[in-house]
Amino acid sequence: MPLLSVRDLRVEYPTTRGLVRAVNGVSFDIAPGETVGLVGESGCGKSTLGRAILRLAPITGGSVAVEGRDITHLTRRELEPVRPVVQMIFQDPQGSLNPRSTVGRSIGQPLAVAGWDRDAIEARVAELLRLVGLPPEAAHRFPHEFSGGQRQRIGIARALALKPKLIVCDEPVSALDVSVRAQVINLLKDLQAELKVSYLFIGHDLSVIEHISDRVLVMYLGRIVEAGGRERIWRRPLHPYTRALLAAAPAGHPRLARLRPRAVLEGELPSPLNPPAGCAFHARCPLAEARCREATPTLRPFGPDAAAACHVADATGEVPWPAPTSQPGPGVRTAGL
Amino acid sequence: MPRSQRLAAALRRFARHKGALFGALVVALVVVAAFAAPLAFPRDPLRIVGPAELWPFEDPRFPLGTDSVGRDIAALIAYGSRATLVIGLSASLAATLIGVTVGSVAGYYGGRVDEAAMRLTELFQTIPSLIFVLTIVSILGPRIENIVIAVSAVSWTPVARLTRAEFLTLRDRDFVQACRAMGMGDARIIATEVLPNALPPVIVLSSLIVAGAILFESAVSFLGLGDPNLASWGRLIGEGRQLIRSSWYVCALPGAAIMVTVLALNLLGDGLNDALNPRLRDR
Amino acid sequence: ADQPKRGGTLVATWGGGEPQAAFVPAGGGSSPFISSTKVLERLLKLNLALEFEPVLAESVTAAPDFKSYTIAVRKGVKWHDGKDLTADDVAFSITDYWKPISSGPVLKTLEGVEVKDSHTVVVRFTQPLPELTFKAQLAGQGGLILPKHVYAGTDIVTNPANNAPIGTGPWKFKSWSRGSHIEFARNENYWQAGQPYLDKLILRYFRDPAARAAALEAGELHLAVFNPIPVPEVKRLTNTGKFVADTHGFENSAWALTLDFNTRNPVLAKREVRQALLHAIDRNFIAQTVYYGYARPGTSPILTANALFHTENVPVYGFDPAKAGALLDAAGLPRKADGKRFAVNLLAAGWFEENGKVGAYLKQALEDVGVQVTLTVPDRPTSIKRIYTDYDFDLAVSNNTTGVEPFPVTTQYYTTDGIVKGAAFRNANGFSNQELDALVERIAVETDPGKRKELVQEFARFAATEVPIVQLLELDPVNVAASYVRNHSNAANYLGESWGDLWLDR
Amino acid sequence: MPVLDVQGLETTLFTRAGALKAVDGLSFSVEAGETVAIVGESGCGKSLTALSVMRLLPDPPARITGGRVLLDGRDLAALPERAMMAVRGRDVSMIFQDPMSSLNPVQTVGRQLVEVIRAHTGLSRRAAADRALELLDLVRIPDARGRFDEYPHRLSGGMCQRVMIAIAIACRPRVLIADEPTTALDVTIQAQVLDLLKRLQDEVGMAMLVISHDLGVVAETASRVIVMYAGRKVEEAPVEALFDAPLHPYTQGLLAATPNPDAPPHRLAEIPGMVPGLNELPQGCAFAPRCPRATTRCRVERPALHVPAAGRQVACFAVEEEGTIHAAAVSA
Amino acid sequence: MGRLLGRRALQAVGLLLGVVVVNFTLIQFAPGSFLEVMTAEQQVTDPALIERLKVTYGMDQPAWMQLAKYIWSVARLDFGYSYRQNMPVIDAILAHLPATVLLMLSAIALAGVVGVAAGVLAAVKVNTAWDTLVSMLAVVCFAAPSFWLGIMMLVLFGVKLGWLPVGGMLTIGGDDSLLGQTLDVLHHLILPAAALGLFYAATYARVMRASMLEVFRMDFVRTAKAKGLGRVRVTLFHVLRNALLPVVTILGLQLGTVLGGSVVIESVFSWPGIGTLLFDSVSSRNYPVVLGVLVLGSLLVIAANLLVDLVYMKLDPRIEIS
Numbered sequence A: 001m002p003l004l005s006v007r008d009l010r011v012e013y014p015t016t017r018g019l020v021r022a023v024n025g026v027s028f029d030i031a032p033g034e035t036v037g038l039v040g041e042s043g044c045g046k047s048t049l050g051r052a053i054l055r056l057a058p059i060t061g062g063s064v065a066v067e068g069r070d071i072t073h074l075t076r077r078e079l080e081p082v083r084p085v086v087q088m089i090f091q092d093p094q095g096s097l098n099p100r101s102t103v104g105r106s107i108g109q110p111l112a113v114a115g116w117d118r119d120a121i122e123a124r125v126a127e128l129l130r131l132v133g134l135p136p137e138a139a140h141r142f143p144h145e146f147s148g149g150q151r152q153r154i155g156i157a158r159a160l161a162l163k164p165k166l167i168v169c170d171e172p173v174s175a176l177d178v179s180v181r182a183q184v185i186n187l188l189k190d191l192q193a194e195l196k197v198s199y200l201f202i203g204h205d206l207s208v209i210e211h212i213s214d215r216v217l218v219m220y221l222g223r224i225v226e227a228g229g230r231e232r233i234w235r236r237p238l239h240p241y242t243r244a245l246l247a248a249a250p251a252g253h254p255r256l257a258r259l260r261p262r263a264v265l266e267g268e269l270p271s272p273l274n275p276p277a278g279c280a281f282h283a284r285c286p287l288a289e290a291r292c293r294e295a296t297p298t299l300r301p302f303g304p305d306a307a308a309a310c311h312v313a314d315a316t317g318e319v320p321w322p323a324p325t326s327q328p329g330p331g332v333r334t335a336g337l
Numbered sequence B: 001m002p003r004s005q006r007l008a009a010a011l012r013r014f015a016r017h018k019g020a021l022f023g024a025l026v027v028a029l030v031v032v033a034a035f036a037a038p039l040a041f042p043r044d045p046l047r048i049v050g051p052a053e054l055w056p057f058e059d060p061r062f063p064l065g066t067d068s069v070g071r072d073i074a075a076l077i078a079y080g081s082r083a084t085l086v087i088g089l090s091a092s093l094a095a096t097l098i099g100v101t102v103g104s105v106a107g108y109y110g111g112r113v114d115e116a117a118m119r120l121t122e123l124f125q126t127i128p129s130l131i132f133v134l135t136i137v138s139i140l141g142p143r144i145e146n147i148v149i150a151v152s153a154v155s156w157t158p159v160a161r162l163t164r165a166e167f168l169t170l171r172d173r174d175f176v177q178a179c180r181a182m183g184m185g186d187a188r189i190i191a192t193e194v195l196p197n198a199l200p201p202v203i204v205l206s207s208l209i210v211a212g213a214i215l216f217e218s219a220v221s222f223l224g225l226g227d228p229n230l231a232s233w234g235r236l237i238g239e240g241r242q243l244i245r246s247s248w249y250v251c252a253l254p255g256a257a258i259m260v261t262v263l264a265l266n267l268l269g270d271g272l273n274d275a276l277n278p279r280l281r282d283r
Numbered sequence C: 001a002d003q004p005k006r007g008g009t010l011v012a013t014w015g016g017g018e019p020q021a022a023f024v025p026a027g028g029g030s031s032p033f034i035s036s037t038k039v040l041e042r043l044l045k046l047n048l049a050l051e052f053e054p055v056l057a058e059s060v061t062a063a064p065d066f067k068s069y070t071i072a073v074r075k076g077v078k079w080h081d082g083k084d085l086t087a088d089d090v091a092f093s094i095t096d097y098w099k100p101i102s103s104g105p106v107l108k109t110l111e112g113v114e115v116k117d118s119h120t121v122v123v124r125f126t127q128p129l130p131e132l133t134f135k136a137q138l139a140g141q142g143g144l145i146l147p148k149h150v151y152a153g154t155d156i157v158t159n160p161a162n163n164a165p166i167g168t169g170p171w172k173f174k175s176w177s178r179g180s181h182i183e184f185a186r187n188e189n190y191w192q193a194g195q196p197y198l199d200k201l202i203l204r205y206f207r208d209p210a211a212r213a214a215a216l217e218a219g220e221l222h223l224a225v226f227n228p229i230p231v232p233e234v235k236r237l238t239n240t241g242k243f244v245a246d247t248h249g250f251e252n253s254a255w256a257l258t259l260d261f262n263t264r265n266p267v268l269a270k271r272e273v274r275q276a277l278l279h280a281i282d283r284n285f286i287a288q289t290v291y292y293g294y295a296r297p298g299t300s301p302i303l304t305a306n307a308l309f310h311t312e313n314v315p316v317y318g319f320d321p322a323k324a325g326a327l328l329d330a331a332g333l334p335r336k337a338d339g340k341r342f343a344v345n346l347l348a349a350g351w352f353e354e355n356g357k358v359g360a361y362l363k364q365a366l367e368d369v370g371v372q373v374t375l376t377v378p379d380r381p382t383s384i385k386r387i388y389t390d391y392d393f394d395l396a397v398s399n400n401t402t403g404v405e406p407f408p409v410t411t412q413y414y415t416t417d418g419i420v421k422g423a424a425f426r427n428a429n430g431f432s433n434q435e436l437d438a439l440v441e442r443i444a445v446e447t448d449p450g451k452r453k454e455l456v457q458e459f460a461r462f463a464a465t466e467v468p469i470v471q472l473l474e475l476d477p478v479n480v481a482a483s484y485v486r487n488h489s490n491a492a493n494y495l496g497e498s499w500g501d502l503w504l505d506r
Numbered sequence D: 001m002p003v004l005d006v007q008g009l010e011t012t013l014f015t016r017a018g019a020l021k022a023v024d025g026l027s028f029s030v031e032a033g034e035t036v037a038i039v040g041e042s043g044c045g046k047s048l049t050a051l052s053v054m055r056l057l058p059d060p061p062a063r064i065t066g067g068r069v070l071l072d073g074r075d076l077a078a079l080p081e082r083a084m085m086a087v088r089g090r091d092v093s094m095i096f097q098d099p100m101s102s103l104n105p106v107q108t109v110g111r112q113l114v115e116v117i118r119a120h121t122g123l124s125r126r127a128a129a130d131r132a133l134e135l136l137d138l139v140r141i142p143d144a145r146g147r148f149d150e151y152p153h154r155l156s157g158g159m160c161q162r163v164m165i166a167i168a169i170a171c172r173p174r175v176l177i178a179d180e181p182t183t184a185l186d187v188t189i190q191a192q193v194l195d196l197l198k199r200l201q202d203e204v205g206m207a208m209l210v211i212s213h214d215l216g217v218v219a220e221t222a223s224r225v226i227v228m229y230a231g232r233k234v235e236e237a238p239v240e241a242l243f244d245a246p247l248h249p250y251t252q253g254l255l256a257a258t259p260n261p262d263a264p265p266h267r268l269a270e271i272p273g274m275v276p277g278l279n280e281l282p283q284g285c286a287f288a289p290r291c292p293r294a295t296t297r298c299r300v301e302r303p304a305l306h307v308p309a310a311g312r313q314v315a316c317f318a319v320e321e322e323g324t325i326h327a328a329a330v331s332a
Numbered sequence E: 001m002g003r004l005l006g007r008r009a010l011q012a013v014g015l016l017l018g019v020v021v022v023n024f025t026l027i028q029f030a031p032g033s034f035l036e037v038m039t040a041e042q043q044v045t046d047p048a049l050i051e052r053l054k055v056t057y058g059m060d061q062p063a064w065m066q067l068a069k070y071i072w073s074v075a076r077l078d079f080g081y082s083y084r085q086n087m088p089v090i091d092a093i094l095a096h097l098p099a100t101v102l103l104m105l106s107a108i109a110l111a112g113v114v115g116v117a118a119g120v121l122a123a124v125k126v127n128t129a130w131d132t133l134v135s136m137l138a139v140v141c142f143a144a145p146s147f148w149l150g151i152m153m154l155v156l157f158g159v160k161l162g163w164l165p166v167g168g169m170l171t172i173g174g175d176d177s178l179l180g181q182t183l184d185v186l187h188h189l190i191l192p193a194a195a196l197g198l199f200y201a202a203t204y205a206r207v208m209r210a211s212m213l214e215v216f217r218m219d220f221v222r223t224a225k226a227k228g229l230g231r232v233r234v235t236l237f238h239v240l241r242n243a244l245l246p247v248v249t250i251l252g253l254q255l256g257t258v259l260g261g262s263v264v265i266e267s268v269f270s271w272p273g274i275g276t277l278l279f280d281s282v283s284s285r286n287y288p289v290v291l292g293v294l295v296l297g298s299l300l301v302i303a304a305n306l307l308v309d310l311v312y313m314k315l316d317p318r319i320e321i322s
Ligand SMILES: Nc1ncnc2c1ncn2[C@@H]1O[C@H](COP(=O)(O)OP(=O)(O)OP(=O)(O)O)[C@@H](O)[C@H]1O
Pocket: A013, A014, A015, A020, A021, A022, A040, A041, A042, A043, A044, A045, A046, A047, A048, A049, A204, A272
């Protein structure tokens, strides 16, 4: 039984300018102990999806099941027993802690809500602080007395308080400096090894996602366009968008950057207010055909470890990609030396 | 310990502000005057005690002179500080309570609740405030509690707006999301998580509302709609207005008292803003 | 004595506010009285020597039994709209305006009005009516003559003409800038040859006495009647030599500061208590501090200004707090443990600034003898309603103005038939005494001036003994004018004169 | 002769806590057509360096307190403000991190572009507008004519950054400074912008100073890299040499801490501790408290830059003492 | 634009309805009706006449009926009849309104010009003596009750120095020519407009200063400087317009208070505006007029807010019709 099972999930925000379909029919599972990476460009609905799993965003369709139990329509009271199973850590280590609460109070809060008594909370807070590598005195201090990386550790400790089985990590390292980022990523990995938690790891930095994930979901405009094992995706991306994304990521080494022909994806993410008909990506897609403009492709399997929502991805799982030439193809230019 | 350190830091920031210190001093002085008035002037301040229109320092018994019927201006001003403080503080308190309630509910829940609350706020903002105050006071009668009611009725809207705005930015902050994620109830989130963070600017605004309420009261009394059994600065100005050719000090003194008090409250507000407002803290 | 100079504009004001309408048929106070009388005229006027002079009447003759009067209406008088003034207008005014609206009590015994010819009217009464009473009515506030052709068949009280009155006077209503001033134009066809001397008359309104003083000084204002400016300013201005102050013009409208005791309150129903409280009040102090000496203690409802009837032979209540205390003790109202004897509600009618100050003083004085006082100072309309409609007061500081003829204006503050709920400036205190009522009945019908004087003086003594309402102070209203303004303050009720004879000597 | 030659730049922050040297004796130069990158963690003084060159420091609290900024041999740091005004936007221009907030929200894109052209060229309004349209085309803004009268908020972040770039290159500057030009942008947009910058450099032939905290961006764009730590330059090297053989322990740490897509998943190397605040800099080498190779000397004495090989500089005692340099480190 | 106006008009109608209901209800709590006060004051004792007036005023009907009728008549711009003034309420108000509007507009204009200029000066010369001076003056004008400031200015300029008239709007009987009268009104306007405007000038100066300083720190100003623009150009073309936005917002929010403030100032300077009418009406329980003033005042505020919104939209293209 998957730990988390999301089926055809939809989240819509009514705004003055129209309905925003932030998450538009997303399905996936997370198994115990697994790390699933979720990538996509800004505004494609990653955070919304993450929040919806915790029932923090207004779900308008589909279902979320935790350990087999559908939580989509539970009341707050009914949710109580499920709450500890899924927790969340946030991008902004500053904003995720109440500036007026001591670190101890912040970390102990989920326990207090769950009805723990004072002494038990205190003991658990000390334990959690140790777990994330902070001194026990930290409990009496305030968030602003800590650096960004330390604050992120505090956020992690709070998420761990109730021994969750799944933690939704919404860009937990995006705001951190390179050297501190490594500390936090290592911590997350260590905790996973020790506590066997699963992560839904949201990020836009492909190198981090690649580093931490077992499986990866690629999102585009509210939909998942590709899913699969990390290695497979990096080795053989199916969806043209995934390819473009990988190609756009800066190389780790100048020589690579120079050698690798770079396909630069033209255009920008369309507005979620009036997404294009058919495949949302067709306007930027070098391979777009007539049907892409008409029918919305669904996520379909391309083997045991591969799924993509693309009309033109063929049965063998290979997407033809125009070879780099000096003559730019439609919508794609190649760059490089 | 850290809390007291924070307090100390806030106090230090406050004390850095010379104006704020001055403001605090004056406000303290007014409070002292209000409490000490019966000790210094045991008799009814509205009592006629000497010849009319004595200039300040003319007669040592009446250091600030007497008004048009021979009442001791010093006593009137001292007792006037009571009316001023009572009305200012209670109106501000009432306005803050109303405003925070409306604003926090509107800001936290958003949607229709917000819409309704904002329409209500707009409604009260649309009615010209002083005219509304005058109408209420004249309808309910010129009594101190009615003035408080009237002034708070027109003063709560900025508090509601500010609270709402603070709540709007705070409610989507991740720490609030985190509380929701752990299953905390709305009432508790509002009261223990959001409100304490929203409060500092509201407190600053409240101190300004005290100043505003004092100005309202003085205008109402000036126009002769105040409580006649009460010594009030505004009333004194109103009564002194006739004498501006011969004895303009009767107007000038209580007016200066109002001005200094309001000024002090404003400076205090600025100081509080520096001390409490987290946005400015890092600068 | 000087030859009047023609031309010029005179700006005048008075010590109160803007009228609610230019003419308020039912009265409405001094402000509409001032504005309406520049346009509308009466049959007679009373001069400073307290003699009647003809205005719209050429003569008024009493029948020997004093049960009817013949009025010869002035000929050749035209209304501002060009129509002739006739006996019909006079008859209409008496039957349709005076009797039901403005002067009911005087005309209680009216039998009928007969139009003898186009300019003769005979007025009949069921009882003898003293000549003074009748003529005082003709010269009084309620005696304006209205154009029948404008008012007949309409509701006089709400007739739109009240805001742009049409009269026979020297001044034609021209325009009203609400909140600022009313402008009157010269009536070229005025019956009194040569008048008005001025081209234009403007009545300007200020809320603030200090502003009036400033306007006077700036030369923007030439004549200001009825306590227009703070008293200290009066002295300052007249000392410059550019202004004159004049206390004439109120002989037939003497002003008093009054204190009503609501006898519906069982405590105040006792005469001894009322008398005791009067001993607690230092009237000279009020006269000096509040009125800067432009007032003196009053003794009876027949004020000193009333040369025809005044008497000194009345009981007086000197300032003596100890005596006041003793009398209250004797009346069974000793000080309780908290030092208080009983509590009263003091209303000071806020139409004059001074009343509030008097109220404050009374509160203090009465509290000194152990009476707890709650003071309110409502504004004019509310005061009137609370005093005369709701009787919602224990003590009321108010003012009144009385003419030389005590009946019925003065007497109705005391008589039982003066108690009319909703009618202002009458008996608000609820005092009712058959003996006094009978005395007033005799005054009403006594036609012999000598006997009548005795009756009136007896009434004065009676009133000064019972004191349901007391004339705390007799006021001396002041008119202030630029020294080049001629012919002002020259009638016994100057506010209500038509001011056609004013001229500027410069 | 380099186009831009910064010598011993010292920028001080005058704060309540005292005078803090945010940039401390920084020297570097940029040749025409060359791209030099400055990398370093947040707060190490990268932006202040750029702003010092532009003489746009927030004053108070920041002021240049030493050193020279030579543009074609002319010392900008000593120029009177009026002369400097003529230099800005014409000889040196700059693009900033947040393209949205860097454009005036109440003026049209076209007007902001025309403004800079007219400020430096004296072209007529019409001619300037034509030139502006050309520039918008040059930075590959689709439907340039239509966007000309658009307000910034109607454009996406990427578009805004293109407009910023158009403004910056409007007068064909000798030096273009780009302070984190792509940090606020999405990966695909970032690639577009970096690509654009590269192309423009070729076309316009300007020298570029790119500031970034992202080694990936540096690897993509720069030919030479300066690594800063706490206001000082700790290492300088040709880009490939730096990635192949970083010398300074801090640089080594940074590279090791970056997930490497080309290496199998491994445990990332951590640099313990965090960047010290300017007011708590240690006495010796600023990196010493976090450095695995720190010695007692490092804690008391500040290492000066030395040249371990041609074209390379590093400020580290350990490297100095080792003396030997990996062959790869020299290849450029 | 048309749609925006339509929506705002709809909102305004809703607001006005609210204003009417709130005030009407409030007045129901008043002890004693205006009719009683008026008949008492005018000494109307004839019960028949009183009954007739009651019917005229619809006061024989239940409150909700009266409210409904009132709303219906207000919808037709009929605010009822003022028995006291013996004229329709709207006429009574319109007779006083121009003076008040003149005073309000001059005060706001004065405040706007003086306040913004002072704020800009303080911001441009931040931390200099100029800045301190502006801040101190602002703080004083902000704290002093306007009626008191008015009286003090009156004492100084009207009484002691005699430069300016001490009250009223016109020299009655003065120059009759249009130019003469205009100048005369302006002469009378100076003190009241200053007394009323200084508070707002102080507010605007403070807001403008803060807002200028904030905008000065913004990224796009740095961009403008990086383009090589001069200080003056940066200040005028980039900072000023952005910094004006909060001032405009505040202006809109404050219009209601300006109306109230002018009522007090009118009483100090005998200005023949709505204040005189209002006091008279409030004290005589002349509620049709009080209601009329409140509703018309609210209408004024709503209209002004709409205007402010339009200005705002002109100033800030980010505000879009949505
Ligand atoms: N409360 C909300 N009301 C209205 N729209 C919203 C709300 N929250 C998010 N959206 C919209 O939903 C879409 C998805 O937003 P979301 O925050 O999930 O994106 P994201 O992928 O997390 O982006 P980022 O990388 O910038 O964090 C966006 O277009 C956003 O504007």
